[in-house]
Amino acid sequence: MNKKRIAIISVAALIAIYLVYSYFSPSSDGEMYVTTEVKKGNFVSEVITSGEAQSTSLKKIDGPKNLRKFRIREIKIQDLVPEGTIVKKGDYVGRLDPTEVNEQIIDARLNLEAAQSKYTQQQLDTTLTLKQERNAIKDLSFNMEQTKLELKQSTFEPPATIKKLEINLEKSERDLNEKIENYKIKKRQANAKMVEVGTEVSKIKKELNDLLDLLNSFTIYSDGNGMITYFKNWDGSKKKVGSSISPWDPTVASLPDLTKMESKTYANEVDIRKIKKGLPVKVGFDAFPDIEIEGIVTDVANVGENKRGSDIKVFQVMIKLNETNDNIRPGMTTSNKIITFEKKDVLSVPLEAIFSKDSITYVYKKSGFSVTKKQVKIGDSNNDSVIIIDGLKESDVVYLNKPEGYETVQIAQLN
Template sequence: MANPDISKLKIERGPQAQLAGAHPRRRWLRWVVVGVLVLGAAAVVSRRLGGAASVETVTVAQAYPSQNYTLLNATGYVVAQRKAALSSKATGRLEWLGVLEGSHVKKDEVVARLENRDVSAALGQAKANVQVAQANLAQGQAELQDAQAAFKRSAELLQQKFIAAATYDAAQARLNKARANIAGYQAAIAAAKAGAQSAQVALDQTLIRAPFDGVILTKSANVGDNITPFSSAADSKGAVVTIADMDTLEVEADVSESNISKIHVDQPAEIQLDAFPELRLEGTVSRMVPTLDRSKATLLVKVRFAAPDSRVLPDMSAKVAFLSKPVPPAERAPVVAVQPGAIATRDGKSVAFVADAGKVHQVPVTAGAKVGELVAVQGVNPGDKLVLNPAPGLRDGQAIALAKK
């Protein structure tokens, strides 16, 4: 086996060999340095330009301190406990209607009238019969006085034996007949008056009167309609108007069977109308209907208003908050409140970050008492958007972007 030639195997130690070996390492280090400088510059530029931070926001709201006393919430409707559909007992054509929807009427005020010329004529005839009976009574009384005088003279003449006994007996009979006629005339007057009263009742039945002070809610008939309260004939009407006593308005709310133990009579409540969200009215549980709705497993609870309010109308939707105790007067006004997570601490002070036009503005705030799940706060306004749970590095004036949920 021949020996290998190793004379060509040698290490170059000249300047060119050193430059060729060192060049790749220097190039790699150069790229590392350049990358670090670029990243640092980008961070500096991003910091100076205020890079957009991803945040969540919440809205500042108005809350009522009564939420701290709320045991249970329920929904219902405003109803009038005194409500009536007015109609006539008589049947006829509606001749006059003196009210419209919203008209205020007093008790016994005539609100409508049916045609009543026939019953009015009957009433006039009945009154005339009374006058005839009274005239007959007057004539009978005159005859009675004459009979009494004749009987007296006959008695005196009989004692002097100037007349026969038969003449005396005739005078006495005439007196008895006159007295009997008086009784008949008096009975005739009573009968005539009864007839007149009956005719008056028939006339009154053509007049539709308000049974109590109230407000006209609906108008169901117009002048010219046939009113048949006890029939369902075609083209006829039953009730003419519907009236309600606005002083008896209450809220009827359905309470779940499982929450009945939280409700009792005379319990304080707060009523909120859907038509007036900012309005809070005092109320009290007036009564609880002693039966449950089997289909809904609810109990009907009636809540009366502590004071009447002209803005409350029948059939309005309402929310009822049943309270553990009455709300103090000082806590009836709404307060500005927000979620506790929107309040941060910077330099030992409470602040909030208001989001506006893609940036945040740091504002000092003062936190107050809790209102339900919120906390009362001063320094911001209702409707402001605040950053929820702001990051420690969030700064005043920094650009933000809403986080996607």
């Protein structure tokens, strides 16, 4: 009895070894046959992209906005706190290069000294000229008084002498009146010149004060609380020490709102047709592999752009994060799993198990100790698997590569 049992076990073992060997034995060229079972469950199609976290709302920290008034086209950033620095309102952020403004301040001071000297000279000239005119008026007044006195004392003089004195008195009165009118005119002229040179002095003083105020504004302070991030130029490069700002783009840095974050990513021409607004997204972060945040597609670009360094067209996709996390910072690399569709309780097999010939889709199905070529009807697919609509059932075993010797076997078609 024991011998019989041992014999049965031995035969079964040999058969098992043979089956295992036949199942996994390599072909003549060394190929290993790999199989898998048809699985039933939830089928998810995802588009996986890499992106960058950024804030949807940020406060710009600007340099001086009146550079154009002083004919300054651009100015370099001389110093800037490290990106990621936490600041409070009023804290130091950076400093701009004051070289060009300092040159204008020196010129303005020289111009002010020249204008003040001209003002003083005009003031002295005016004082002297008007003093001379006032003395001339006094001299004419004295002469007229003297003539009046002589006329008064000439009662008994000949008529000719009296007439001459009357003529002299009339002439003195006319000269005095004319001199007084001239004095008034010269005084107005002098006042006008003083106003002119005084206005020039005031103008240069104001310009100098404005330049000094501008110089003070070259030291940048934060106007809010938050974390400093470097502002990006139109070409994607960040403004940093040595970069320039202009009157048209005076932003030096920014304070992002970390409670309002999004992921900016790009999809290729094949994947973009699957992506639309409202699709759910699972957003991961390379810096924190254990963090995954739910998101939603908020914008899909209609026009593609060339990927930097290649001719590949990509389309921008914006993903809003539905949650916040204190560890997430702008600029972090994100891994975005955009769920394009999800179906429940469906059959699926790996893409490698599907073959086709003459528009017929089929699989190599394991049937006991043999292999059959079975036509299947497939549905949607993702990057790894495809849905089986008809032709297979759950737990059926299919080959992931072609078994040798079955290429000419007829395909069992669907009913």
